Amino acid sequence: MIVRQQHGRDESMHSCWPPDAVVWPQNVEQVSRMAKLCYTHNIPIIPFGTGTGLEGGVSALKGGVCFNMTHMERILNLSTEDFHVTVEPGVTRKSLNTYLRDSGLWFPVDPGADASLCGMAATSASGTNAVRYGTMRDNVINLEVVLPDGRVLDTAGKDRRFRKTSAGYNLTNLFVGSEGTLGIITKATLRLYGVPEATVAAVCAFPSVQAAVDSTVQILQCGVPIARIEFLDDVMIDACNKFNSMNYPVLPTLFLEFHGTEAAVKEQLQQTGEIIQLNGGSDFTWAQDQQERTRLWTARHNAWYAALALRPGCRGYSTDVCVPISKLPEILVDTREDLIQSCITGPIAGHVGDGNFHCIIVLDLNDEDEVRRVKEFTDRLARRALAMHGTCTGEHGIGIGKRSLLREEVGEVGIQVMEQIKATLDPKNLMNPGKVVV
Amino acid sequence: MIVRQQHGRDESMHSCWPPDAVVWPQNVEQVSRMAKLCYTHNIPIIPFGTGTGLEGGVSALKGGVCFNMTHMERILNLSTEDFHVTVEPGVTRKSLNTYLRDSGLWFPVDPGADASLCGMAATSASGTNAVRYGTMRDNVINLEVVLPDGRVLDTAGKDRRFRKTSAGYNLTNLFVGSEGTLGIITKATLRLYGVPEATVAAVCAFPSVQAAVDSTVQILQCGVPIARIEFLDDVMIDACNKFNSMNYPVLPTLFLEFHGTEAAVKEQLQQTGEIIQLNGGSDFTWAQDQQERTRLWTARHNAWYAALALRPGCRGYSTDVCVPISKLPEILVDTREDLIQSCITGPIAGHVGDGNFHCIIVLDLNDEDEVRRVKEFTDRLARRALAMHGTCTGEHGIGIGKRSLLREEVGEVGIQVMEQIKATLDPKNLMNPGKVVV
Numbered sequence: 001m002i003v004r005q006q007h008g009r010d011e012s013m014h015s016c017w018p019p020d021a022v023v024w025p026q027n028v029e030q031v032s033r034m035a036k037l038c039y040t041h042n043i044p045i046i047p048f049g050t051g052t053g054l055e056g057g058v059s060a061l062k063g064g065v066c067f068n069m070t071h072m073e074r075i076l077n078l079s080t081e082d083f084h085v086t087v088e089p090g091v092t093r094k095s096l097n098t099y100l101r102d103s104g105l106w107f108p109v110d111p112g113a114d115a116s117l118c119g120m121a122a123t124s125a126s127g128t129n130a131v132r133y134g135t136m137r138d139n140v141i142n143l144e145v146v147l148p149d150g151r152v153l154d155t156a157g158k159d160r161r162f163r164k165t166s167a168g169y170n171l172t173n174l175f176v177g178s179e180g181t182l183g184i185i186t187k188a189t190l191r192l193y194g195v196p197e198a199t200v201a202a203v204c205a206f207p208s209v210q211a212a213v214d215s216t217v218q219i220l221q222c223g224v225p226i227a228r229i230e231f232l233d234d235v236m237i238d239a240c241n242k243f244n245s246m247n248y249p250v251l252p253t254l255f256l257e258f259h260g261t262e263a264a265v266k267e268q269l270q271q272t273g274e275i276i277q278l279n280g281g282s283d284f285t286w287a288q289d290q291q292e293r294t295r296l297w298t299a300r301h302n303a304w305y306a307a308l309a310l311r312p313g314c315r316g317y318s319t320d321v322c323v324p325i326s327k328l329p330e331i332l333v334d335t336r337e338d339l340i341q342s343c344i345t346g347p348i349a350g351h352v353g354d355g356n357f358h359c360i361i362v363l364d365l366n367d368e369d370e371v372r373r374v375k376e377f378t379d380r381l382a383r384r385a386l387a388m389h390g391t392c393t394g395e396h397g398i399g400i401g402k403r404s405l406l407r408e409e410v411g412e413v414g415i416q417v418m419e420q421i422k423a424t425l426d427p428k429n430l431m432n433p434g435k436v437v438v
Numbered sequence: 439m440i441v442r443q444q445h446g447r448d449e450s451m452h453s454c455w456p457p458d459a460v461v462w463p464q465n466v467e468q469v470s471r472m473a474k475l476c477y478t479h480n481i482p483i484i485p486f487g488t489g490t491g492l493e494g495g496v497s498a499l500k501g502g503v504c505f506n507m508t509h510m511e512r513i514l515n516l517s518t519e520d521f522h523v524t525v526e527p528g529v530t531r532k533s534l535n536t537y538l539r540d541s542g543l544w545f546p547v548d549p550g551a552d553a554s555l556c557g558m559a560a561t562s563a564s565g566t567n568a569v570r571y572g573t574m575r576d577n578v579i580n581l582e583v584v585l586p587d588g589r590v591l592d593t594a595g596k597d598r599r600f601r602k603t604s605a606g607y608n609l610t611n612l613f614v615g616s617e618g619t620l621g622i623i624t625k626a627t628l629r630l631y632g633v634p635e636a637t638v639a640a641v642c643a644f645p646s647v648q649a650a651v652d653s654t655v656q657i658l659q660c661g662v663p664i665a666r667i668e669f670l671d672d673v674m675i676d677a678c679n680k681f682n683s684m685n686y687p688v689l690p691t692l693f694l695e696f697h698g699t700e701a702a703v704k705e706q707l708q709q710t711g712e713i714i715q716l717n718g719g720s721d722f723t724w725a726q727d728q729q730e731r732t733r734l735w736t737a738r739h740n741a742w743y744a745a746l747a748l749r750p751g752c753r754g755y756s757t758d759v760c761v762p763i764s765k766l767p768e769i770l771v772d773t774r775e776d777l778i779q780s781c782i783t784g785p786i787a788g789h790v791g792d793g794n795f796h797c798i799i800v801l802d803l804n805d806e807d808e809v810r811r812v813k814e815f816t817d818r819l820a821r822r823a824l825a826m827h828g829t830c831t832g833e834h835g836i837g838i839g840k841r842s843l844l845r846e847e848v849g850e851v852g853i854q855v856m857e858q859i860k861a862t863l864d865p866k867n868l869m870n871p872g873k874v875v876v
Contacts, residue, residue, distance in 0.1 A: 081655055081764035082793075104659075124604035135602050137611070138576060153855055157829075157848040162760045163792040164573050165829040166562035166615050168836055168844050168874055169856045173575075173611040177604050194661040217519055221542075223632040223698070225663065260661070261709075267701050322600045326519035354601040355520075391595075391603035398606055406606050410595040417591055417863065418607045424862040425855070436606055 019046055019060035024071045028144060028152060028186045031067065035184065036150030038065060044430050045148070047180040049089055049119030052111075054318055055399025057123065057179050061434035067184055069118065075099050077161075077189075084141055084161050086189045089118035096190075105192040108133035111395065112301055112318075118143075118185040124177030126395040128300065131220075131353030132227045132259070133193060135395065136176055143175050144187035148426045153183065161189050174421070179397050180432035182425045196259035199227075200269060201293040205251040205282040209233070209336075210329040212252045215279045216352045217325055222275065224268050228257035229353040230300055233336065236307070236347035236360075243306035244299045249282065254352070255300050257293075303349045307360035310345055314362045319346075319378045321385035322356040322394030331384055335359065342377045344370075356394035383408070398436045406436070457484055457498035462509045466582060466590060466624045469505065473622065474588030476503060482868050483586070485618040487527055487557030490549075492756055493837025495561065495617050499872035505622055507556065513537050515599075515627075522579055522599050524627045527556035534628075543630040546571035549833065550739055550756075556581075556623040562615030564833040566738065569658075569791030570665045570697070571631060573833065574614055581613050582625035586864045591621065599627050612859070617835050618870035620863045634665075634697035638707060639731040643689040643720040647671070647774075648767040650690045653717045654790045655763055660713065662706050666695035667791040668738055671774065674745070674785035674798075681744035682737045687720065692790070693738050695731075741787045745798035748783055752800045757784075757816045759823035760794040760832030769822055773797065780815045782808075794832035821846070836874045844874070 020043075025031045038045050044064025051058050060066060073090030080103050087096060094114045096107050110127035111120060119125075121143060126135035133139070142156040154160070155171035175182060206212040216229055231254055232240065238250045254276075258268045273284050287293045299306075308316050323331055332348065339346045339359065350357025359381065363374050382392040382405045392398075392405040407415050418437045422429075429438055458481075463469045476483050482502025489496050498504060511528030518541050525534060532552045534545050547558060548565035557563075559581060564573035571577070580594040592598070593609035613620060644650040654667055670678065670691045679686055692714075696706045711722050725731045737744075746754050761769055770786065777784045777797065788795025797819065801812050820830040820843045830836075830843040845853050856875045860867075867876055 079762065079764065081659075082762040083658070084762075124608070126602060126604075130602060134576075135604075137602075137608065138572075147851070147855075151851050151854070153851045154849060155852070157824075157852060159827050160829065160847070161762055161827050162829050162832070163763070164564060164568060164575075164760060164794060164832050166564075166573075166833050166835045167829045167831050167840070167847050168615070168852070169620075169859060170562070170575065170608075170611045170615050171848075171852065171855060173608045174859075177606070177608050182607075194659055196661060220521070221519075221632055223634060261705060263705050264702055267699060271699075322602055324517065324520040324522075324599055325601070326517065356602060389597055389599050391598065391600050391605045393605050394600070394602050395604050397604045402605070409598070409605050410609075411592060413585070413589045413591045414593070414595060414606070414609065416589070417585075417609060420862045421607060421612075421859065424858045 017059035017061050019066035020063045022066040022068050024068050026071055028146065031146045031184055031186055032150045032152055034065070034067070035146050035148060038430060039149045039428065042428060042430065044433050045184065046432050047122070047184045049116030050092060050113065052113035052115045053119065053123055053399065054320070054396045055401045057397060057399045057432070057435060059400060061400065069116070072186065078103065080105060082161065083192045084189055085192055086187055087117050088187055089116055089185060092116050093120065100192070104195055106195050107190055107192055109136055109139055112304060117190065118188050121176050121188050122178060122180050122185055123397045124395065126351070128228045128230055128351060130351060131229055132225060137173055139191045140172055140176050140188055141191055142189040143172055143185055145175055145183035145185050147183045148428065148431050177397070179399065179436050181422060181436050182431060198260060198262045198265045199293065200258045200265050201287040201296050202256045202269070203248065203253060203285045203296065204256070204276050205249040205253045207251065207280050209252045209332045211279040211281065212254055213325070213328045213332070213352060215254065215276050215281060218275045219272055220353060222271055224271050225260070226256060226268070226272070226353060227259040228255070230255040231350045231352035231357065232303070233332070233348040236303060236349050239306040239310050239347050240299050240303060243302060243309050246299060255296060303347070304360055307347050307362050311362045314364050317361045317363065317374065318358045318396070319361065319381055320356070320358050320393050320396040321382055321390055322354060323385050323388045323390030325355040327388040327390065328352060328355055331388060332357070334384060335381055338377060338380060342373050344374055344377055354394065355390070379405070400434055403436065455497035455499050457504035458501045460504040460506050462506050464509055466584065469584045469622055469624055470588045470590055472503070472505070473584050473586060476868060477587045477866065480866060480868065482871050483622065484870050485560070485622045487554030488530060488551065490551035490553045491557065491561055491837065492758070492834045493839045495835060495837045495870070495873060497838060499838065507554070510624065516541065518543060520599065521630045522627055523630055524625055525555050526625055527554055527623060530554050531558065538630070542633055544633050545628055545630055547574055547577055550742060555628065556626050559614050559626050560616065560618050560623055561835045562833065564789070566666045566668055566789060568789060569667055570663060575611055577629045578610055578614050578626055579629055580627040581610055581623050583613055583621040583623050585621045586866065586869050615835070617837065617874050619860060619874050620869060636698060636700045636703045637731065638696045638703050639725040639734050640694045640707070641686065641691060641723045641734065642694070642714050643687040643691050645689070645718050647690045647770045649717040649719065650692055651763070651766045651770070651790060653692065653714050653719060656713045657710055658791060660709055662709050663698070664694060664706070664710070664791065665697040666693065668693040669788045669790035669795065670741070671770070671786040674741060674787050677744040677748050677785050678737050678741060681740060681747050684737060693734060741785070742798055745785050745800050749800045752802050755799045755801065755812065756796045756834070757799065757819055758794070758796050758831050758834040759820055759828055760792060761823050761826045761828030763793040765826040765828065766790060766793055769826060770795070772822060773819055776815060776818060780811050782812055782815055792832065793828070817843070838872055841874065
């Protein structure tokens with residue numbers, strides 16, 4: 001289990017695992033040459049983007065060389081006709097969207113941190129917009145990857161950028177989510193979207209978790225093309241209120257966002273409003289102007305800091321599970337009860353349209369008993385998700401924290417196949433060793 | 439190169455490759471036991487769904503046992519709350535949608551043939567709805583696969599059915615598109631969608647290919663969530679008119695479809711109508727009632743037979759490439775010219791919103807010179823697509839027909855990595871040998 005420090009870098013709950021050396025390659029040729037050198041001398045490689053991952057993906061468990069990719073930061077081949085762009089590993093999601101500001105296009109995948117896009121590809125990240133726009137799995141068109149022995153692979157072929165293909169094995173999606181264990185991503189070609197003509201955000205409180213989730217299921221069943229639908233439990237709302245000087249009712253709450261033409265958004269609001277009313281939700285508060293929307297989503301993105309502020313001086317750990325949406329009420333109620341029984345501070349926030357949620361646990365690392373309780377709680381939570389046909393991680397990845405849970409999730413044969421792939425592509429186990437499978 | 443016979447079965451242009459034996463397993467345990475037996479005795483396995491693939495995927499190049507999966511035809515675990523269903527390999531796309539008829543849900547991926555859904559997963563198929571709903575890559579949640587040695591793998595873990603995950607390597611999308619070369623798919627869990635409240639189809643003729651494609655790009659840029667946008671060139675329209683006793687202008691034409699609420703569809707029609715008018719398109723003919731829409735899409739789905747009727751007694755071969763949308767006018771004009779120069783009958787139809795199109799070539803297999811010209815033409819077409827950052831197949835797969843093109847597309851390292859994966863998962867090269875990579 002990993003605890004994110006307040007400055008946004010990962011640190012193991014138990015100890016820090018620094019690499020033996022750090023290099024800052026400037027281009028793919030240098031990455032390839034250094035990888036070859038490491039391969040010859042059996043030295044582990046740890047790729048590093050922004051270090052904002054949550055499951056210890058950048059810990060150098062066996063020492064080795066950290067490849068800090070932040071000096072490769074070009075944005076290439078933007079096409080406004082074909083809706084794609086290529087980025088180097090130093091480009092973060094916010095810097096890409098700043099670059100795109102005048103193009104009429106944007107990239108929607110938004111994990112909490114301003115992560116590097118290649119790191120997001122490596123982790124199979126997603127965020128608040130995934131319910132409408134998909135995750136990194138859906139939005140990476142091609143990757144340039146340096147393999148452990150220095151060979152340079154273009155997962156879909158060099159400079160290829162099509163909307164679909166059925167040519168050979170899907171190597172792109174083998175590397176998306178591989179967490180640096182199969183190679184070093186040196187370029188990602190991403191799918192872009194048109195900036196919607198109109199965007200409206202809304203907030204709504206509910207008498208119960210069940211009512212909030214029922215509303216979500218019904219909104220999706222009605223085919224409302226909702227862009228964001230985020231759940232915050234009463235503890236989370238309370239923390240947000242305090243941290244952001246806001247005044248929302250301390251109840252299970254949905255933050256929503258609608259994208260489309262003016263007329264389409266108006267209709268979506270009306271449909272959603274009716275569903276929410278049927279489920280006993282409060283009057284929907286809309287925020288059409290940019291300033292008000294920014295305030296709302298800043299509050300959502302600040303959930304991490306709002307949680308930390310509940311216990312000054314403590315550390316945070318954000319767990320992450322995902323279940324079929326219909327199972328959300330049950331797992332959220334059970335988890336809430338478990339948190340109370342375990343005396344753990346853990347407000348809940350989540351991407352409820354995907355069935356994905358987080359407990360942002362705030363704990364005192366010096367309290368051994370609390371650390372043990374948190375560890376046991378997070379394992380119980382993951383197993384509760386697994387028992388409901390879910391996954392132990394919707395978007396944070398396996399890292400070092402969830403390897404045994406991965407085994408429970410995919411079963412013995414699943415692990416065997418993953419290990420076979422790892423062994424054939426990284427026979428010396430030099431790529432980010434100790435993560436995901438080995 | 440493969441030529442589809444009129445009864446819908448594949449046949450090599452050069453010769454037929456029947457297996458030594460055919461088995462009809464009833465359940466996954468039988469598949470596993472028979473696979474083990476084949477593994478022990480080094481006997482090739484050829485998985486068979488409906489045999490409607492277009493690149494020779496079911497040819498038994500090295501003999502062996504054909505696993506005909508059509509007797510496994512249960513539909514399991516439909517969830518109308520979580521929008522998923524699980525199907526066995528005998529279930530076709532049409533039979534699933536018939537089953538779903540009263541559920542308010544549907545499965546949108548629709549290749550021309552009424553293919554088996556597990557076969558569609560194996561081929562990474564798509565069709566006319568992909569521009570809005572994605573391809574099989576986007577819509578398969580989990581697969582049960584029997585590996586060459588008889589082990590049973592659940593690619594996302596047994597009975598898992600979540601909307602997203604970042605747990606370990608994406609094995610699901612490794613098997614989607616693997617064309618039976620890595621294992622036998624025995625179950626697929628698929629994502630479903632709500633049936634739209636309103637559906638309207640439309641037809642529009644254009645003065646040029648460029649005008650039709652420009653309209654497409656602009657419709658997508660404006661964020662119109664179009665469900666289908668299909669291009670038919672003048673030769674194709676002429677053939678359709680004759681075959682279906684219709685009377686469309688013999689010009690480059692778009693067939694379109696809009697899904698949404700009544701109001702949303704009305705707005706989409708208006709936006710699209712304006713764009714089409716700006717590009718010199720004809721007045722948009724709408725078809726709101728089911729009968730008229732069925733007539734229109736039947737004409738589109740009958741394109742294959744309409745093409746064949748151009749030269750009675752001849753055979754058809756549908757090529758398949760995909761390029762960035764902005765390259766479509768250039769490649770379509772060049773391809774039309776090439777067809778004329780090569781004296782080949784090949785009307786063009788395609789999923790223009792994805793940049794994907796087909797030439798439905800009609801040829802006399804007894805005319806050696808024509809067969810040679812067709813072979814050279816299809817290779818030139820694929821290379822033209824590759825030169826424009828495209829792929830040699832958007833949805834038909836590699837099979838035996840496009841293995842050398844795959845090498846050009848993904849490069850030496852790409853092929854090496856695919857071969858490494860094949861060798862580790864199928865060390866004896868028994869799974870559908872001679873397809874895709876080996």
